[in-house]
Amino acid sequence: xxxxxxxxxxxxxxxxxxxxxxxxxxxxxxxxxxxxxxxxxxxxxxxxxxxxxxxxxxxxxxxxxxxxxxxxxxxxxxxxxxxxxxxxxxxxxxxxxxxxxxxxxxxxxxxxxxxxxxxxxxxxxxxxxxxxxxxxxxxxxxxxxxxxxxxxxxxxxxxxxxxxxxxxxxxxxxxxxxxxxxxxxxxxxxxxxxxxxxxxxxxxxxxxxxxxxxxxxxxxxxxxxxxxxxxxxxxxxxxxxxxxxxxxxxxxxxxxxxxxxxxxxxxxxxxxxxxxx
Amino acid sequence: xxxxxxxxxxxxxxxxxxxxxxxxxxxxxxxxxxxxxxxxxxxxxxxxxxxxxxxxxxxxxxxxxxxxxxxxxxxxxxxxxxxxxxxxxxxxxxxxxxxxxxxxxxxxxxxxxxxxxxxxxxxxxxxxxxxxxxxxxxxxxxxxxxxxxxxxxxxxxxxxxxxxxxxxxxxxxxxxxxxxxxxxxxxxxxxxxxxxxxxxxxxxxxxxxxxxxxxxxxxxxxxxxxxxxxxxxxxxxxxxxxxxxxxxxxxxxxxxxxxxxxxxxxxxxxxxxxxxx
Numbered sequence: 001x002x003x004x005x006x007x008x009x010x011x012x013x014x015x016x017x018x019x020x021x022x023x024x025x026x027x028x029x030x031x032x033x034x035x036x037x038x039x040x041x042x043x044x045x046x047x048x049x050x051x052x053x054x055x056x057x058x059x060x061x062x063x064x065x066x067x068x069x070x071x072x073x074x075x076x077x078x079x080x081x082x083x084x085x086x087x088x089x090x091x092x093x094x095x096x097x098x099x100x101x102x103x104x105x106x107x108x109x110x111x112x113x114x115x116x117x118x119x120x121x122x123x124x125x126x127x128x129x130x131x132x133x134x135x136x137x138x139x140x141x142x143x144x145x146x147x148x149x150x151x152x153x154x155x156x157x158x159x160x161x162x163x164x165x166x167x168x169x170x171x172x173x174x175x176x177x178x179x180x181x182x183x184x185x186x187x188x189x190x191x192x193x194x195x196x197x198x199x200x201x202x203x204x205x206x207x208x209x210x211x212x213x214x215x216x217x218x219x220x221x222x223x224x225x226x227x228x229x230x231x232x233x234x235x236x237x238x239x240x241x242x243x244x245x246x247x248x249x250x251x252x253x254x255x256x257x258x259x260x261x262x263x264x265x266x267x268x269x270x271x272x273x274x275x276x277x
Numbered sequence: 278x279x280x281x282x283x284x285x286x287x288x289x290x291x292x293x294x295x296x297x298x299x300x301x302x303x304x305x306x307x308x309x310x311x312x313x314x315x316x317x318x319x320x321x322x323x324x325x326x327x328x329x330x331x332x333x334x335x336x337x338x339x340x341x342x343x344x345x346x347x348x349x350x351x352x353x354x355x356x357x358x359x360x361x362x363x364x365x366x367x368x369x370x371x372x373x374x375x376x377x378x379x380x381x382x383x384x385x386x387x388x389x390x391x392x393x394x395x396x397x398x399x400x401x402x403x404x405x406x407x408x409x410x411x412x413x414x415x416x417x418x419x420x421x422x423x424x425x426x427x428x429x430x431x432x433x434x435x436x437x438x439x440x441x442x443x444x445x446x447x448x449x450x451x452x453x454x455x456x457x458x459x460x461x462x463x464x465x466x467x468x469x470x471x472x473x474x475x476x477x478x479x480x481x482x483x484x485x486x487x488x489x490x491x492x493x494x495x496x497x498x499x500x501x502x503x504x505x506x507x508x509x510x511x512x513x514x515x516x517x518x519x520x521x522x523x524x525x526x527x528x529x530x531x532x533x534x535x536x537x538x539x540x541x542x543x544x545x546x547x548x549x550x551x552x553x554x
Binding site: 043 | 482536540544
């Protein structure tokens with residue numbers, strides 16, 4: 001949740017409208033599926049064993065839903081949320097007044113001090129090289145500290161195939177194809193195991209495929225409008241965004257058949273790693 | 278964990294030896310991977326929301342590791358473990374004195390009274406028709422009660438392909454092929470969703486693929502000797518079991534390459550359902 005561009009709405013020349021600005025992450029849309037998104041953070045946190053913890057970083061903290069979990073789980077610790085989006089940070093600050101929030105790009109920012117826990121829920125996969133970043137973050141931990149990471153693995157899901165097809169097949173293709181091509185494809189579990197085994201005393205890797213019943217293809221559009229579509233929508237005008245989303249919805253309607261009760265099941269795989277230095 | 282045959286070792290004419298009896302589940306072998314096996318039970322339990330709970334059944338309770346979790350999670354409730362294996366039940370009774378244990382075949386046994394929670398961790402997939410059993414169990418719940426089920430989905434994993442090949446290609450083929458053919462193939466998540474949606478007020482379905490680093494192919498043999506191999510070993514003499522396990526180990530050595538650090542990664546998918554009546 002760190003892909004927001006730094007241009008402001010004023011800079012972009014796009015008229016203000018009631019539609020969410022395509023220039024920043026939209027906390028309201030993101031939080032429409034708060035329970036589902038926070039569930040992954042909760043599952044990740046559940047695998048960090050209890051230990052004395054003084055300093056915790058929440059990378060790509062977004063609207064603070066994961067930061068709130070961390071402050072509850074580590075009541076004595078200093079919890080620092082890091083994100084690039086002003087919109088997300090303002091919501092996070094109001095939500096978790098006991099945490100500290102800083103605006104930084106997690107692609108190249110590094111902790112100020114050795115942390116006990118670095119937590120990154122659905123954030124690192126947006127970076128050009130999440131493996132390198134993870135190794136660098138591990139290096140900054142105090143001995144025995146943990147890097148806990150969750151990343152969506154949906155590049156090959158119908159939701160993301162449709163996203164790339166709409167990007168490639170429209171008046172915006174020149175702008176959006178490079179984005180489509182740059183989307184991270186995660187490795188297999190064994191690859192991460194081999195990468196981190198030499199520098200970790202314990203490695204916990206698992207993948208969970210959540211099944212989210214949503215109200216038709218519109219539900220899938222809304223889900224990704226608040227997350228995976230951001231890199232595309234960031235480059236479109238408000239009018240283009242409307243067109244893009246309509247085409248996306250039509251493709252989803254073909255890819256996701258309705259169950260007998262009218263719901264659409266969004267299959268959502270996520271990869272989890274808890275690495276102890 | 279309910280596949281044990283009712284014949285005793287004395288009846289079978291097989292001499293006693295230091296090897297585990299092939300005629301009953303072996304709690305010691307099962308508990309060799311207690312942390313890993315209990316993790317799935319813990320993950321299942323974590324998705325049962327807190328509620329006032331008077332009666333809990335633990336179907337296929339095995340050596341009581343899941344029953345112990347349940348008594349801790351529902352301290353005021355009566356917790357009843359149900360299993361078919363005397364060996365497992367004796368270990369469970371010693372481990373969880375506050376619970377009640379009964380020896381029944383969960384394939385056709387039904388609760389005495391409407392329960393708040395029916396819990397079945399890695400048990401129902403051994404039954405000839407787990408769908409029918411789940412519908413029947415749902416029917417017995419009190420309104421608002423929950424049926425929580427976890428089932429391995431490893432029929433198509435290399436571990437189980439190797440198991441079937443060894444069964445089909447040996448002097449025991451006539452006896453073991455019917456077992457290999459009868460192994461349950463689980464459905465897709467959507468199939469269970471459609472089956473249970475008409476009779477549930479809430480459905481939570483997910484799949485988790487655990488990655489277990491084990492000490493070589495021997496580790497995989499030991500894992501399944503305590504669970505998935507039971508239906509095969511039940512039909513073999515002690516000598517045949519030794520031969521079967523050696524052949525199984527050789528096939529696993531081909532199927533699971535060692536990581537650079539010498540470990541073998543056992544990929545273990547499990548399907549979870551929490552159904553609220």
